[in-house]
Amino acid sequence: MKIRSVEDLIAARERGLATLYPRKVKISVGMASCGVASGSRAVMKALQEETKKAGLDAFIFPVGCIGSCHMEPLVDIALPGKPRVTYANVTSKMATDIARSIVSRDVRKNWLYLRTEEDENPVDGTRMCIHSGGITGASSPYHALDFSDVPLFESIPFFKKQKRIVLRNCGIISPDSIDEYVARGGYFTLFKVLNELTPDKVIQEVKTSGLRGRGGAGFPTGLKWQFTRQAAGDVKYIICNADEGDPGAYMDRSVLEGDPHSVLEGMTIGAFAVGANEGYIYVRAEYPLAIETLNQAIKQAEAYGLLGENILGSGFSFKVRLSKGAGAFVCGEETALMASIEGRVGEPRPRPPFPAQSGLWGKPTNINNVETWANVPVILSRGGEWYAGLGTEKSKGTKVFSLVGKIERSGLIEVPMGISLREIIYDIGGGIPDGREFKAVQTGGPSGGCLPESLIDLPVDYERLTEAGAIMGSGGMVIMDDKVCMVDIARYFLTFTAAESCGKCTPCRIGTYVMNEVLGRICEGQGREGDIEYLESLAGTIKALSLCGLGQTAPNPVLTTLRYFRHEYESHIRDKKCPAGVCRRKFTAEEITRMKEEAARKKAALKQAGASETGRTPEKTATKPKGKSSVPGSRKEPTR
Amino acid sequence: MYFDFERLDSILSHHRPAPESLIAILEDVQDEFRFLPEEALVLIGSRIDVPASRVFSVATFYNAFSLIPKGKHVVSVCLGTACHVRGAGDILDHLRKRTNADSSGTTDDLLFTIEDVRCLGCCSIAPVLKVDDEVYGHTSSDKALTTLERYRTQEGGNA
Numbered sequence: 096m097k098i099r100s101v102e103d104l105i106a107a108r109e110r111g112l113a114t115l116y117p118r119k120v121k122i123s124v125g126m127a128s129c130g131v132a133s134g135s136r137a138v139m140k141a142l143q144e145e146t147k148k149a150g151l152d153a154f155i156f157p158v159g160c161i162g163s164c165h166m167e168p169l170v171d172i173a174l175p176g177k178p179r180v181t182y183a184n185v186t187s188k189m190a191t192d193i194a195r196s197i198v199s200r201d202v203r204k205n206w207l208y209l210r211t212e213e214d215e216n217p218v219d220g221t222r223m224c225i226h227s228g229g230i231t232g233a234s235s236p237y238h239a240l241d242f243s244d245v246p247l248f249e250s251i252p253f254f255k256k257q258k259r260i261v262l263r264n265c266g267i268i269s270p271d272s273i274d275e276y277v278a279r280g281g282y283f284t285l286f287k288v289l290n291e292l293t294p295d296k297v298i299q300e301v302k303t304s305g306l307r308g309r310g311g312a313g314f315p316t317g318l319k320w321q322f323t324r325q326a327a328g329d330v331k332y333i334i335c336n337a338d339e340g341d342p343g344a345y346m347d348r349s350v351l352e353g354d355p356h357s358v359l360e361g362m363t364i365g366a367f368a369v370g371a372n373e374g375y376i377y378v379r380a381e382y383p384l385a386i387e388t389l390n391q392a393i394k395q396a397e398a399y400g401l402l403g404e405n406i407l408g409s410g411f412s413f414k415v416r417l418s419k420g421a422g423a424f425v426c427g428e429e430t431a432l433m434a435s436i437e438g439r440v441g442e443p444r445p446r447p448p449f450p451a452q453s454g455l456w457g458k459p460t461n462i463n464n465v466e467t468w469a470n471v472p473v474i475l476s477r478g479g480e481w482y483a484g485l486g487t488e489k490s491k492g493t494k495v496f497s498l499v500g501k502i503e504r505s506g507l508i509e510v511p512m513g514i515s516l517r518e519i520i521y522d523i524g525g526g527i528p529d530g531r532e533f534k535a536v537q538t539g540g541p542s543g544g545c546l547p548e549s550l551i552d553l554p555v556d557y558e559r560l561t562e563a564g565a566i567m568g569s570g571g572m573v574i575m576d577d578k579v580c581m582v583d584i585a586r587y588f589l590t591f592t593a594a595e596s597c598g599k600c601t602p603c604r605i606g607t608y609v610m611n612e613v614l615g616r617i618c619e620g621q622g623r624e625g626d627i628e629y630l631e632s633l634a635g636t637i638k639a640l641s642l643c644g645l646g647q648t649a650p651n652p653v654l655t656t657l658r659y660f661r662h663e664y665e666s667h668i669r670d671k672k673c674p675a676g677v678c679r680r681k682f683t684a685e686e687i688t689r690m691k692e693e694a695a696r697k698k699a700a701l702k703q704a705g706a707s708e709t710g711r712t713p714e715k716t717a718t719k720p721k722g723k724s725s726v727p728g729s730r731k732e733p734t735r
Numbered sequence: 736m737y738f739d740f741e742r743l744d745s746i747l748s749h750h751r752p753a754p755e756s757l758i759a760i761l762e763d764v765q766d767e768f769r770f771l772p773e774e775a776l777v778l779i780g781s782r783i784d785v786p787a788s789r790v791f792s793v794a795t796f797y798n799a800f801s802l803i804p805k806g807k808h809v810v811s812v813c814l815g816t817a818c819h820v821r822g823a824g825d826i827l828d829h830l831r832k833r834t835n836a837d838s839s840g841t842t843d844d845l846l847f848t849i850e851d852v853r854c855l856g857c858c859s860i861a862p863v864l865k866v867d868d869e870v871y872g873h874t875s876s877d878k879a880l881t882t883l884e885r886y887r888t889q890e891g892g893n894a
Contacts, residue, residue: 129857132860132863132870132871164859165859167859340854342814342818342819343815343817348856380799381856419762421758421797421798421799422798422799423796424853437754438754439793440796441796497859499861500820500821500858500861505858507859573817573858579820587816595853597796
């Protein structure tokens with residue numbers, strides 16, 4: 096069934112509303128990767144079995160992730176005429192009890208995490224009432240239940256300071272249902288763009304919004320589109336970069352698993368603006384669920400005529416293909432990514448020419464990240480000026496971060512640009528668990544840096560993070576406490592970049608290897624005077640001479656830790672001590688020989704002493720060697 | 736004979752015989768045979784008009800491919816940043832040691848290949864372990880080993 100008119104779209108919306116806010120009991124289970132890994136499949140099964148057994152007529156749907164991953168598995172219950180309530184950390188046994196309690200109309204309120212009265216919809220700026228199924232008051236069989244003492248969604252500290260634009264539908268709609276996406280205002284923007292706007296007007300609107308590339312580099316999106324539009328050539332391509340390789344970041348996975356159509360709609364609008372009729376989504380192979388969800392979404396959109404030939408009867412055609420990565424971090428770099436789509440080794444090439452001039456198969460190509468594309472429909476719906484009203488002077492809108500590591504409430508958050516690190520870590524994240532102390536926050540993955548406690552009030556935007564030596568990056572935010580060693584972290588990232596360097600250019604291939612080697616010996620208590628200076632000089636060379644972003648940013652984790660945590664390096668090198676107690680000291684062969692000689696000498700001395708004293712055996716007075724091993728240094732010893 | 740030509744043919748028939756299909760074909764071959772047999776690589780190259788040298792360069796560039804057979808179950812220990820700060824490195828060492836895996840991470844009975852992976856994107860439930868397509872959150876050295884033992888029991892072997 097094809098959608099050709101606004102009436103068809105409205106009909107799809109009605110179908111979506113009927114399942115989104117139904118007149119009967121609805122149970123939603125968080126089934127994104129993190130939910131599944133926490134056991135939501137068993138929860139789903141228990142709910143299905145129990146409702147079937149009790150003969151309860153209910154919708155049971157999977158939904159994406161609302162972000163509070165630390166509370167997974169999450170189960171939402173919407174009873175007719177009642178607000179939607181959410182259970183957290185649900186086990187399959189709890190799920191059975193929950194289903195029973197619905198049947199007996201005696202809902203277990205002490206298990207409830209929050210309640211939602213209205214869903215905000217940033218696409219059109221409305222708020223949708225949860226019990227809009229039409230049932231109110233005494234007509235509901237659940238009339239007697241009172242949820243007013245369950246904390247409201249907006250009052251929960253984790254959500255209070257968030258502004259959800261990219262994550263607008265995640266955890267609310269079923270990612271399997273295109274109708275529910277339409278019910279949340281989806282594809283209406285595409286309709287408006289194709290029927291009312293010109294490509295130039297679309298580009299102008301995106302420029303006004305101030306949207307910058309969310310993949311990390313922060314290039315103005317509107318400008319990029321304009322370059323591709325202006326490039327000569329009949330065939331042009333659109334690419335969605337979903338090769339989210341930064342360790343500690345999973346924003347894109349969550350969007351693709353929870354709201355795939357937002358990306359498809361954004362891409363189609365972008366394709367119309369730059370004049371492309373073909374697009375690719377490059378997803379990393381480590382995200383099987385995202386690939387499955389996307390494939391299904393593409394089929395649905397094609398069936399509705401929202402992708403393919405003559406979209407919405409406008410004469411504009413756009414086809415999307417999915418391209419799967421094969422496990423290479425460097426493929427997140429745009430030129431390497433395009434090489435990989437072409438079936439070649441993912442090695443970057445020098446720019447210029449930029450993809451806008453010569454990209455995929457030598458044609459003008461526009462590449463944006465998942466999060467950037469997901470912003471596009473909202474910008475075109477609400478207007479560039481509305482979007483530009485959010486954020487700071489040079490960084491507009493919101494940014495999604497994955498808040499992970501040593502943090503009380505880990506999860507996915509979307510906040511306005513300019514919010515301080517303190518607000519993110521303490522107000523939203525709830526601070527550091529187990530009474531430990533905050534030490535650093537790592538942003539930007541292997542290309543980023545570690546910021547110390549003294550910068551906790553830093554507003555988060557592109558410029559301020561760069562000034563501090565870190566970068567915005569794709570949005571990974573790893574919190575570290577005092578039990579994390581900063582030298583070890585720097586070494587961790589260099590091990591990563593050295594392994595992932597594609598090997599095409601020497602500064603990156605050899606440079607990261609040598610830096611990793613030097614960091615390794617510092618961690619193992621074999622650091623030498625001058626190592627710090629050596630690292631700094633290597634870093635300078637690698638940054639200046641590497642071919643692509645991977646090499647140019649690879650030294651950042653070392654440079655920021657040297658800038659803010661230099662004393663930790665000095666302690667490892669001079670005192671052979673790891674202040675955090677993480678690094679294990681390794682001894683060289685000479686040191687082991689020396690220690691053995693020392694031990695033998697001591698033993699001999701004791702023997703002599705023992706011979707002159709009576710009643711005491713030399714063994715008993717001998718100093719007990721550390722650990723179980725009788726030879727000191729034959730195993731790794733902690734450095735303290 | 737390392738592999739079944741018919742199975743390879745069936746994989747090839749699902750893809751366009753074009754150079755850009757190379758990675759997708761190799762992924763399917765890796766899934767089917769648990770490694771990329773050298774003879775298959777030569778054959779694939781001739782079918783999609785890509786020189787064998789380029790097929791080998793792609794096959795050895797990407798982490799997803801292996802020229803030696805992998806175990807029946809691929810066990811990936813996530814070494815993403817969040818998992819790293821929560822001690823994932825020790826889990827990997829522990830598993831490899833206790834299962835007597837060789838330097839490529841594969842056990843003698845070819846039941847498991849224990850490898851590291853850079854971030855599965857489940858950072859909020861770190862440390863994370865993945866066996867085939869199943870993800871296990873909040874794991875530890877002991878829990879991970881128990882998980883593997885469960886797989887081994889299912890296969891009818893001794894834990």
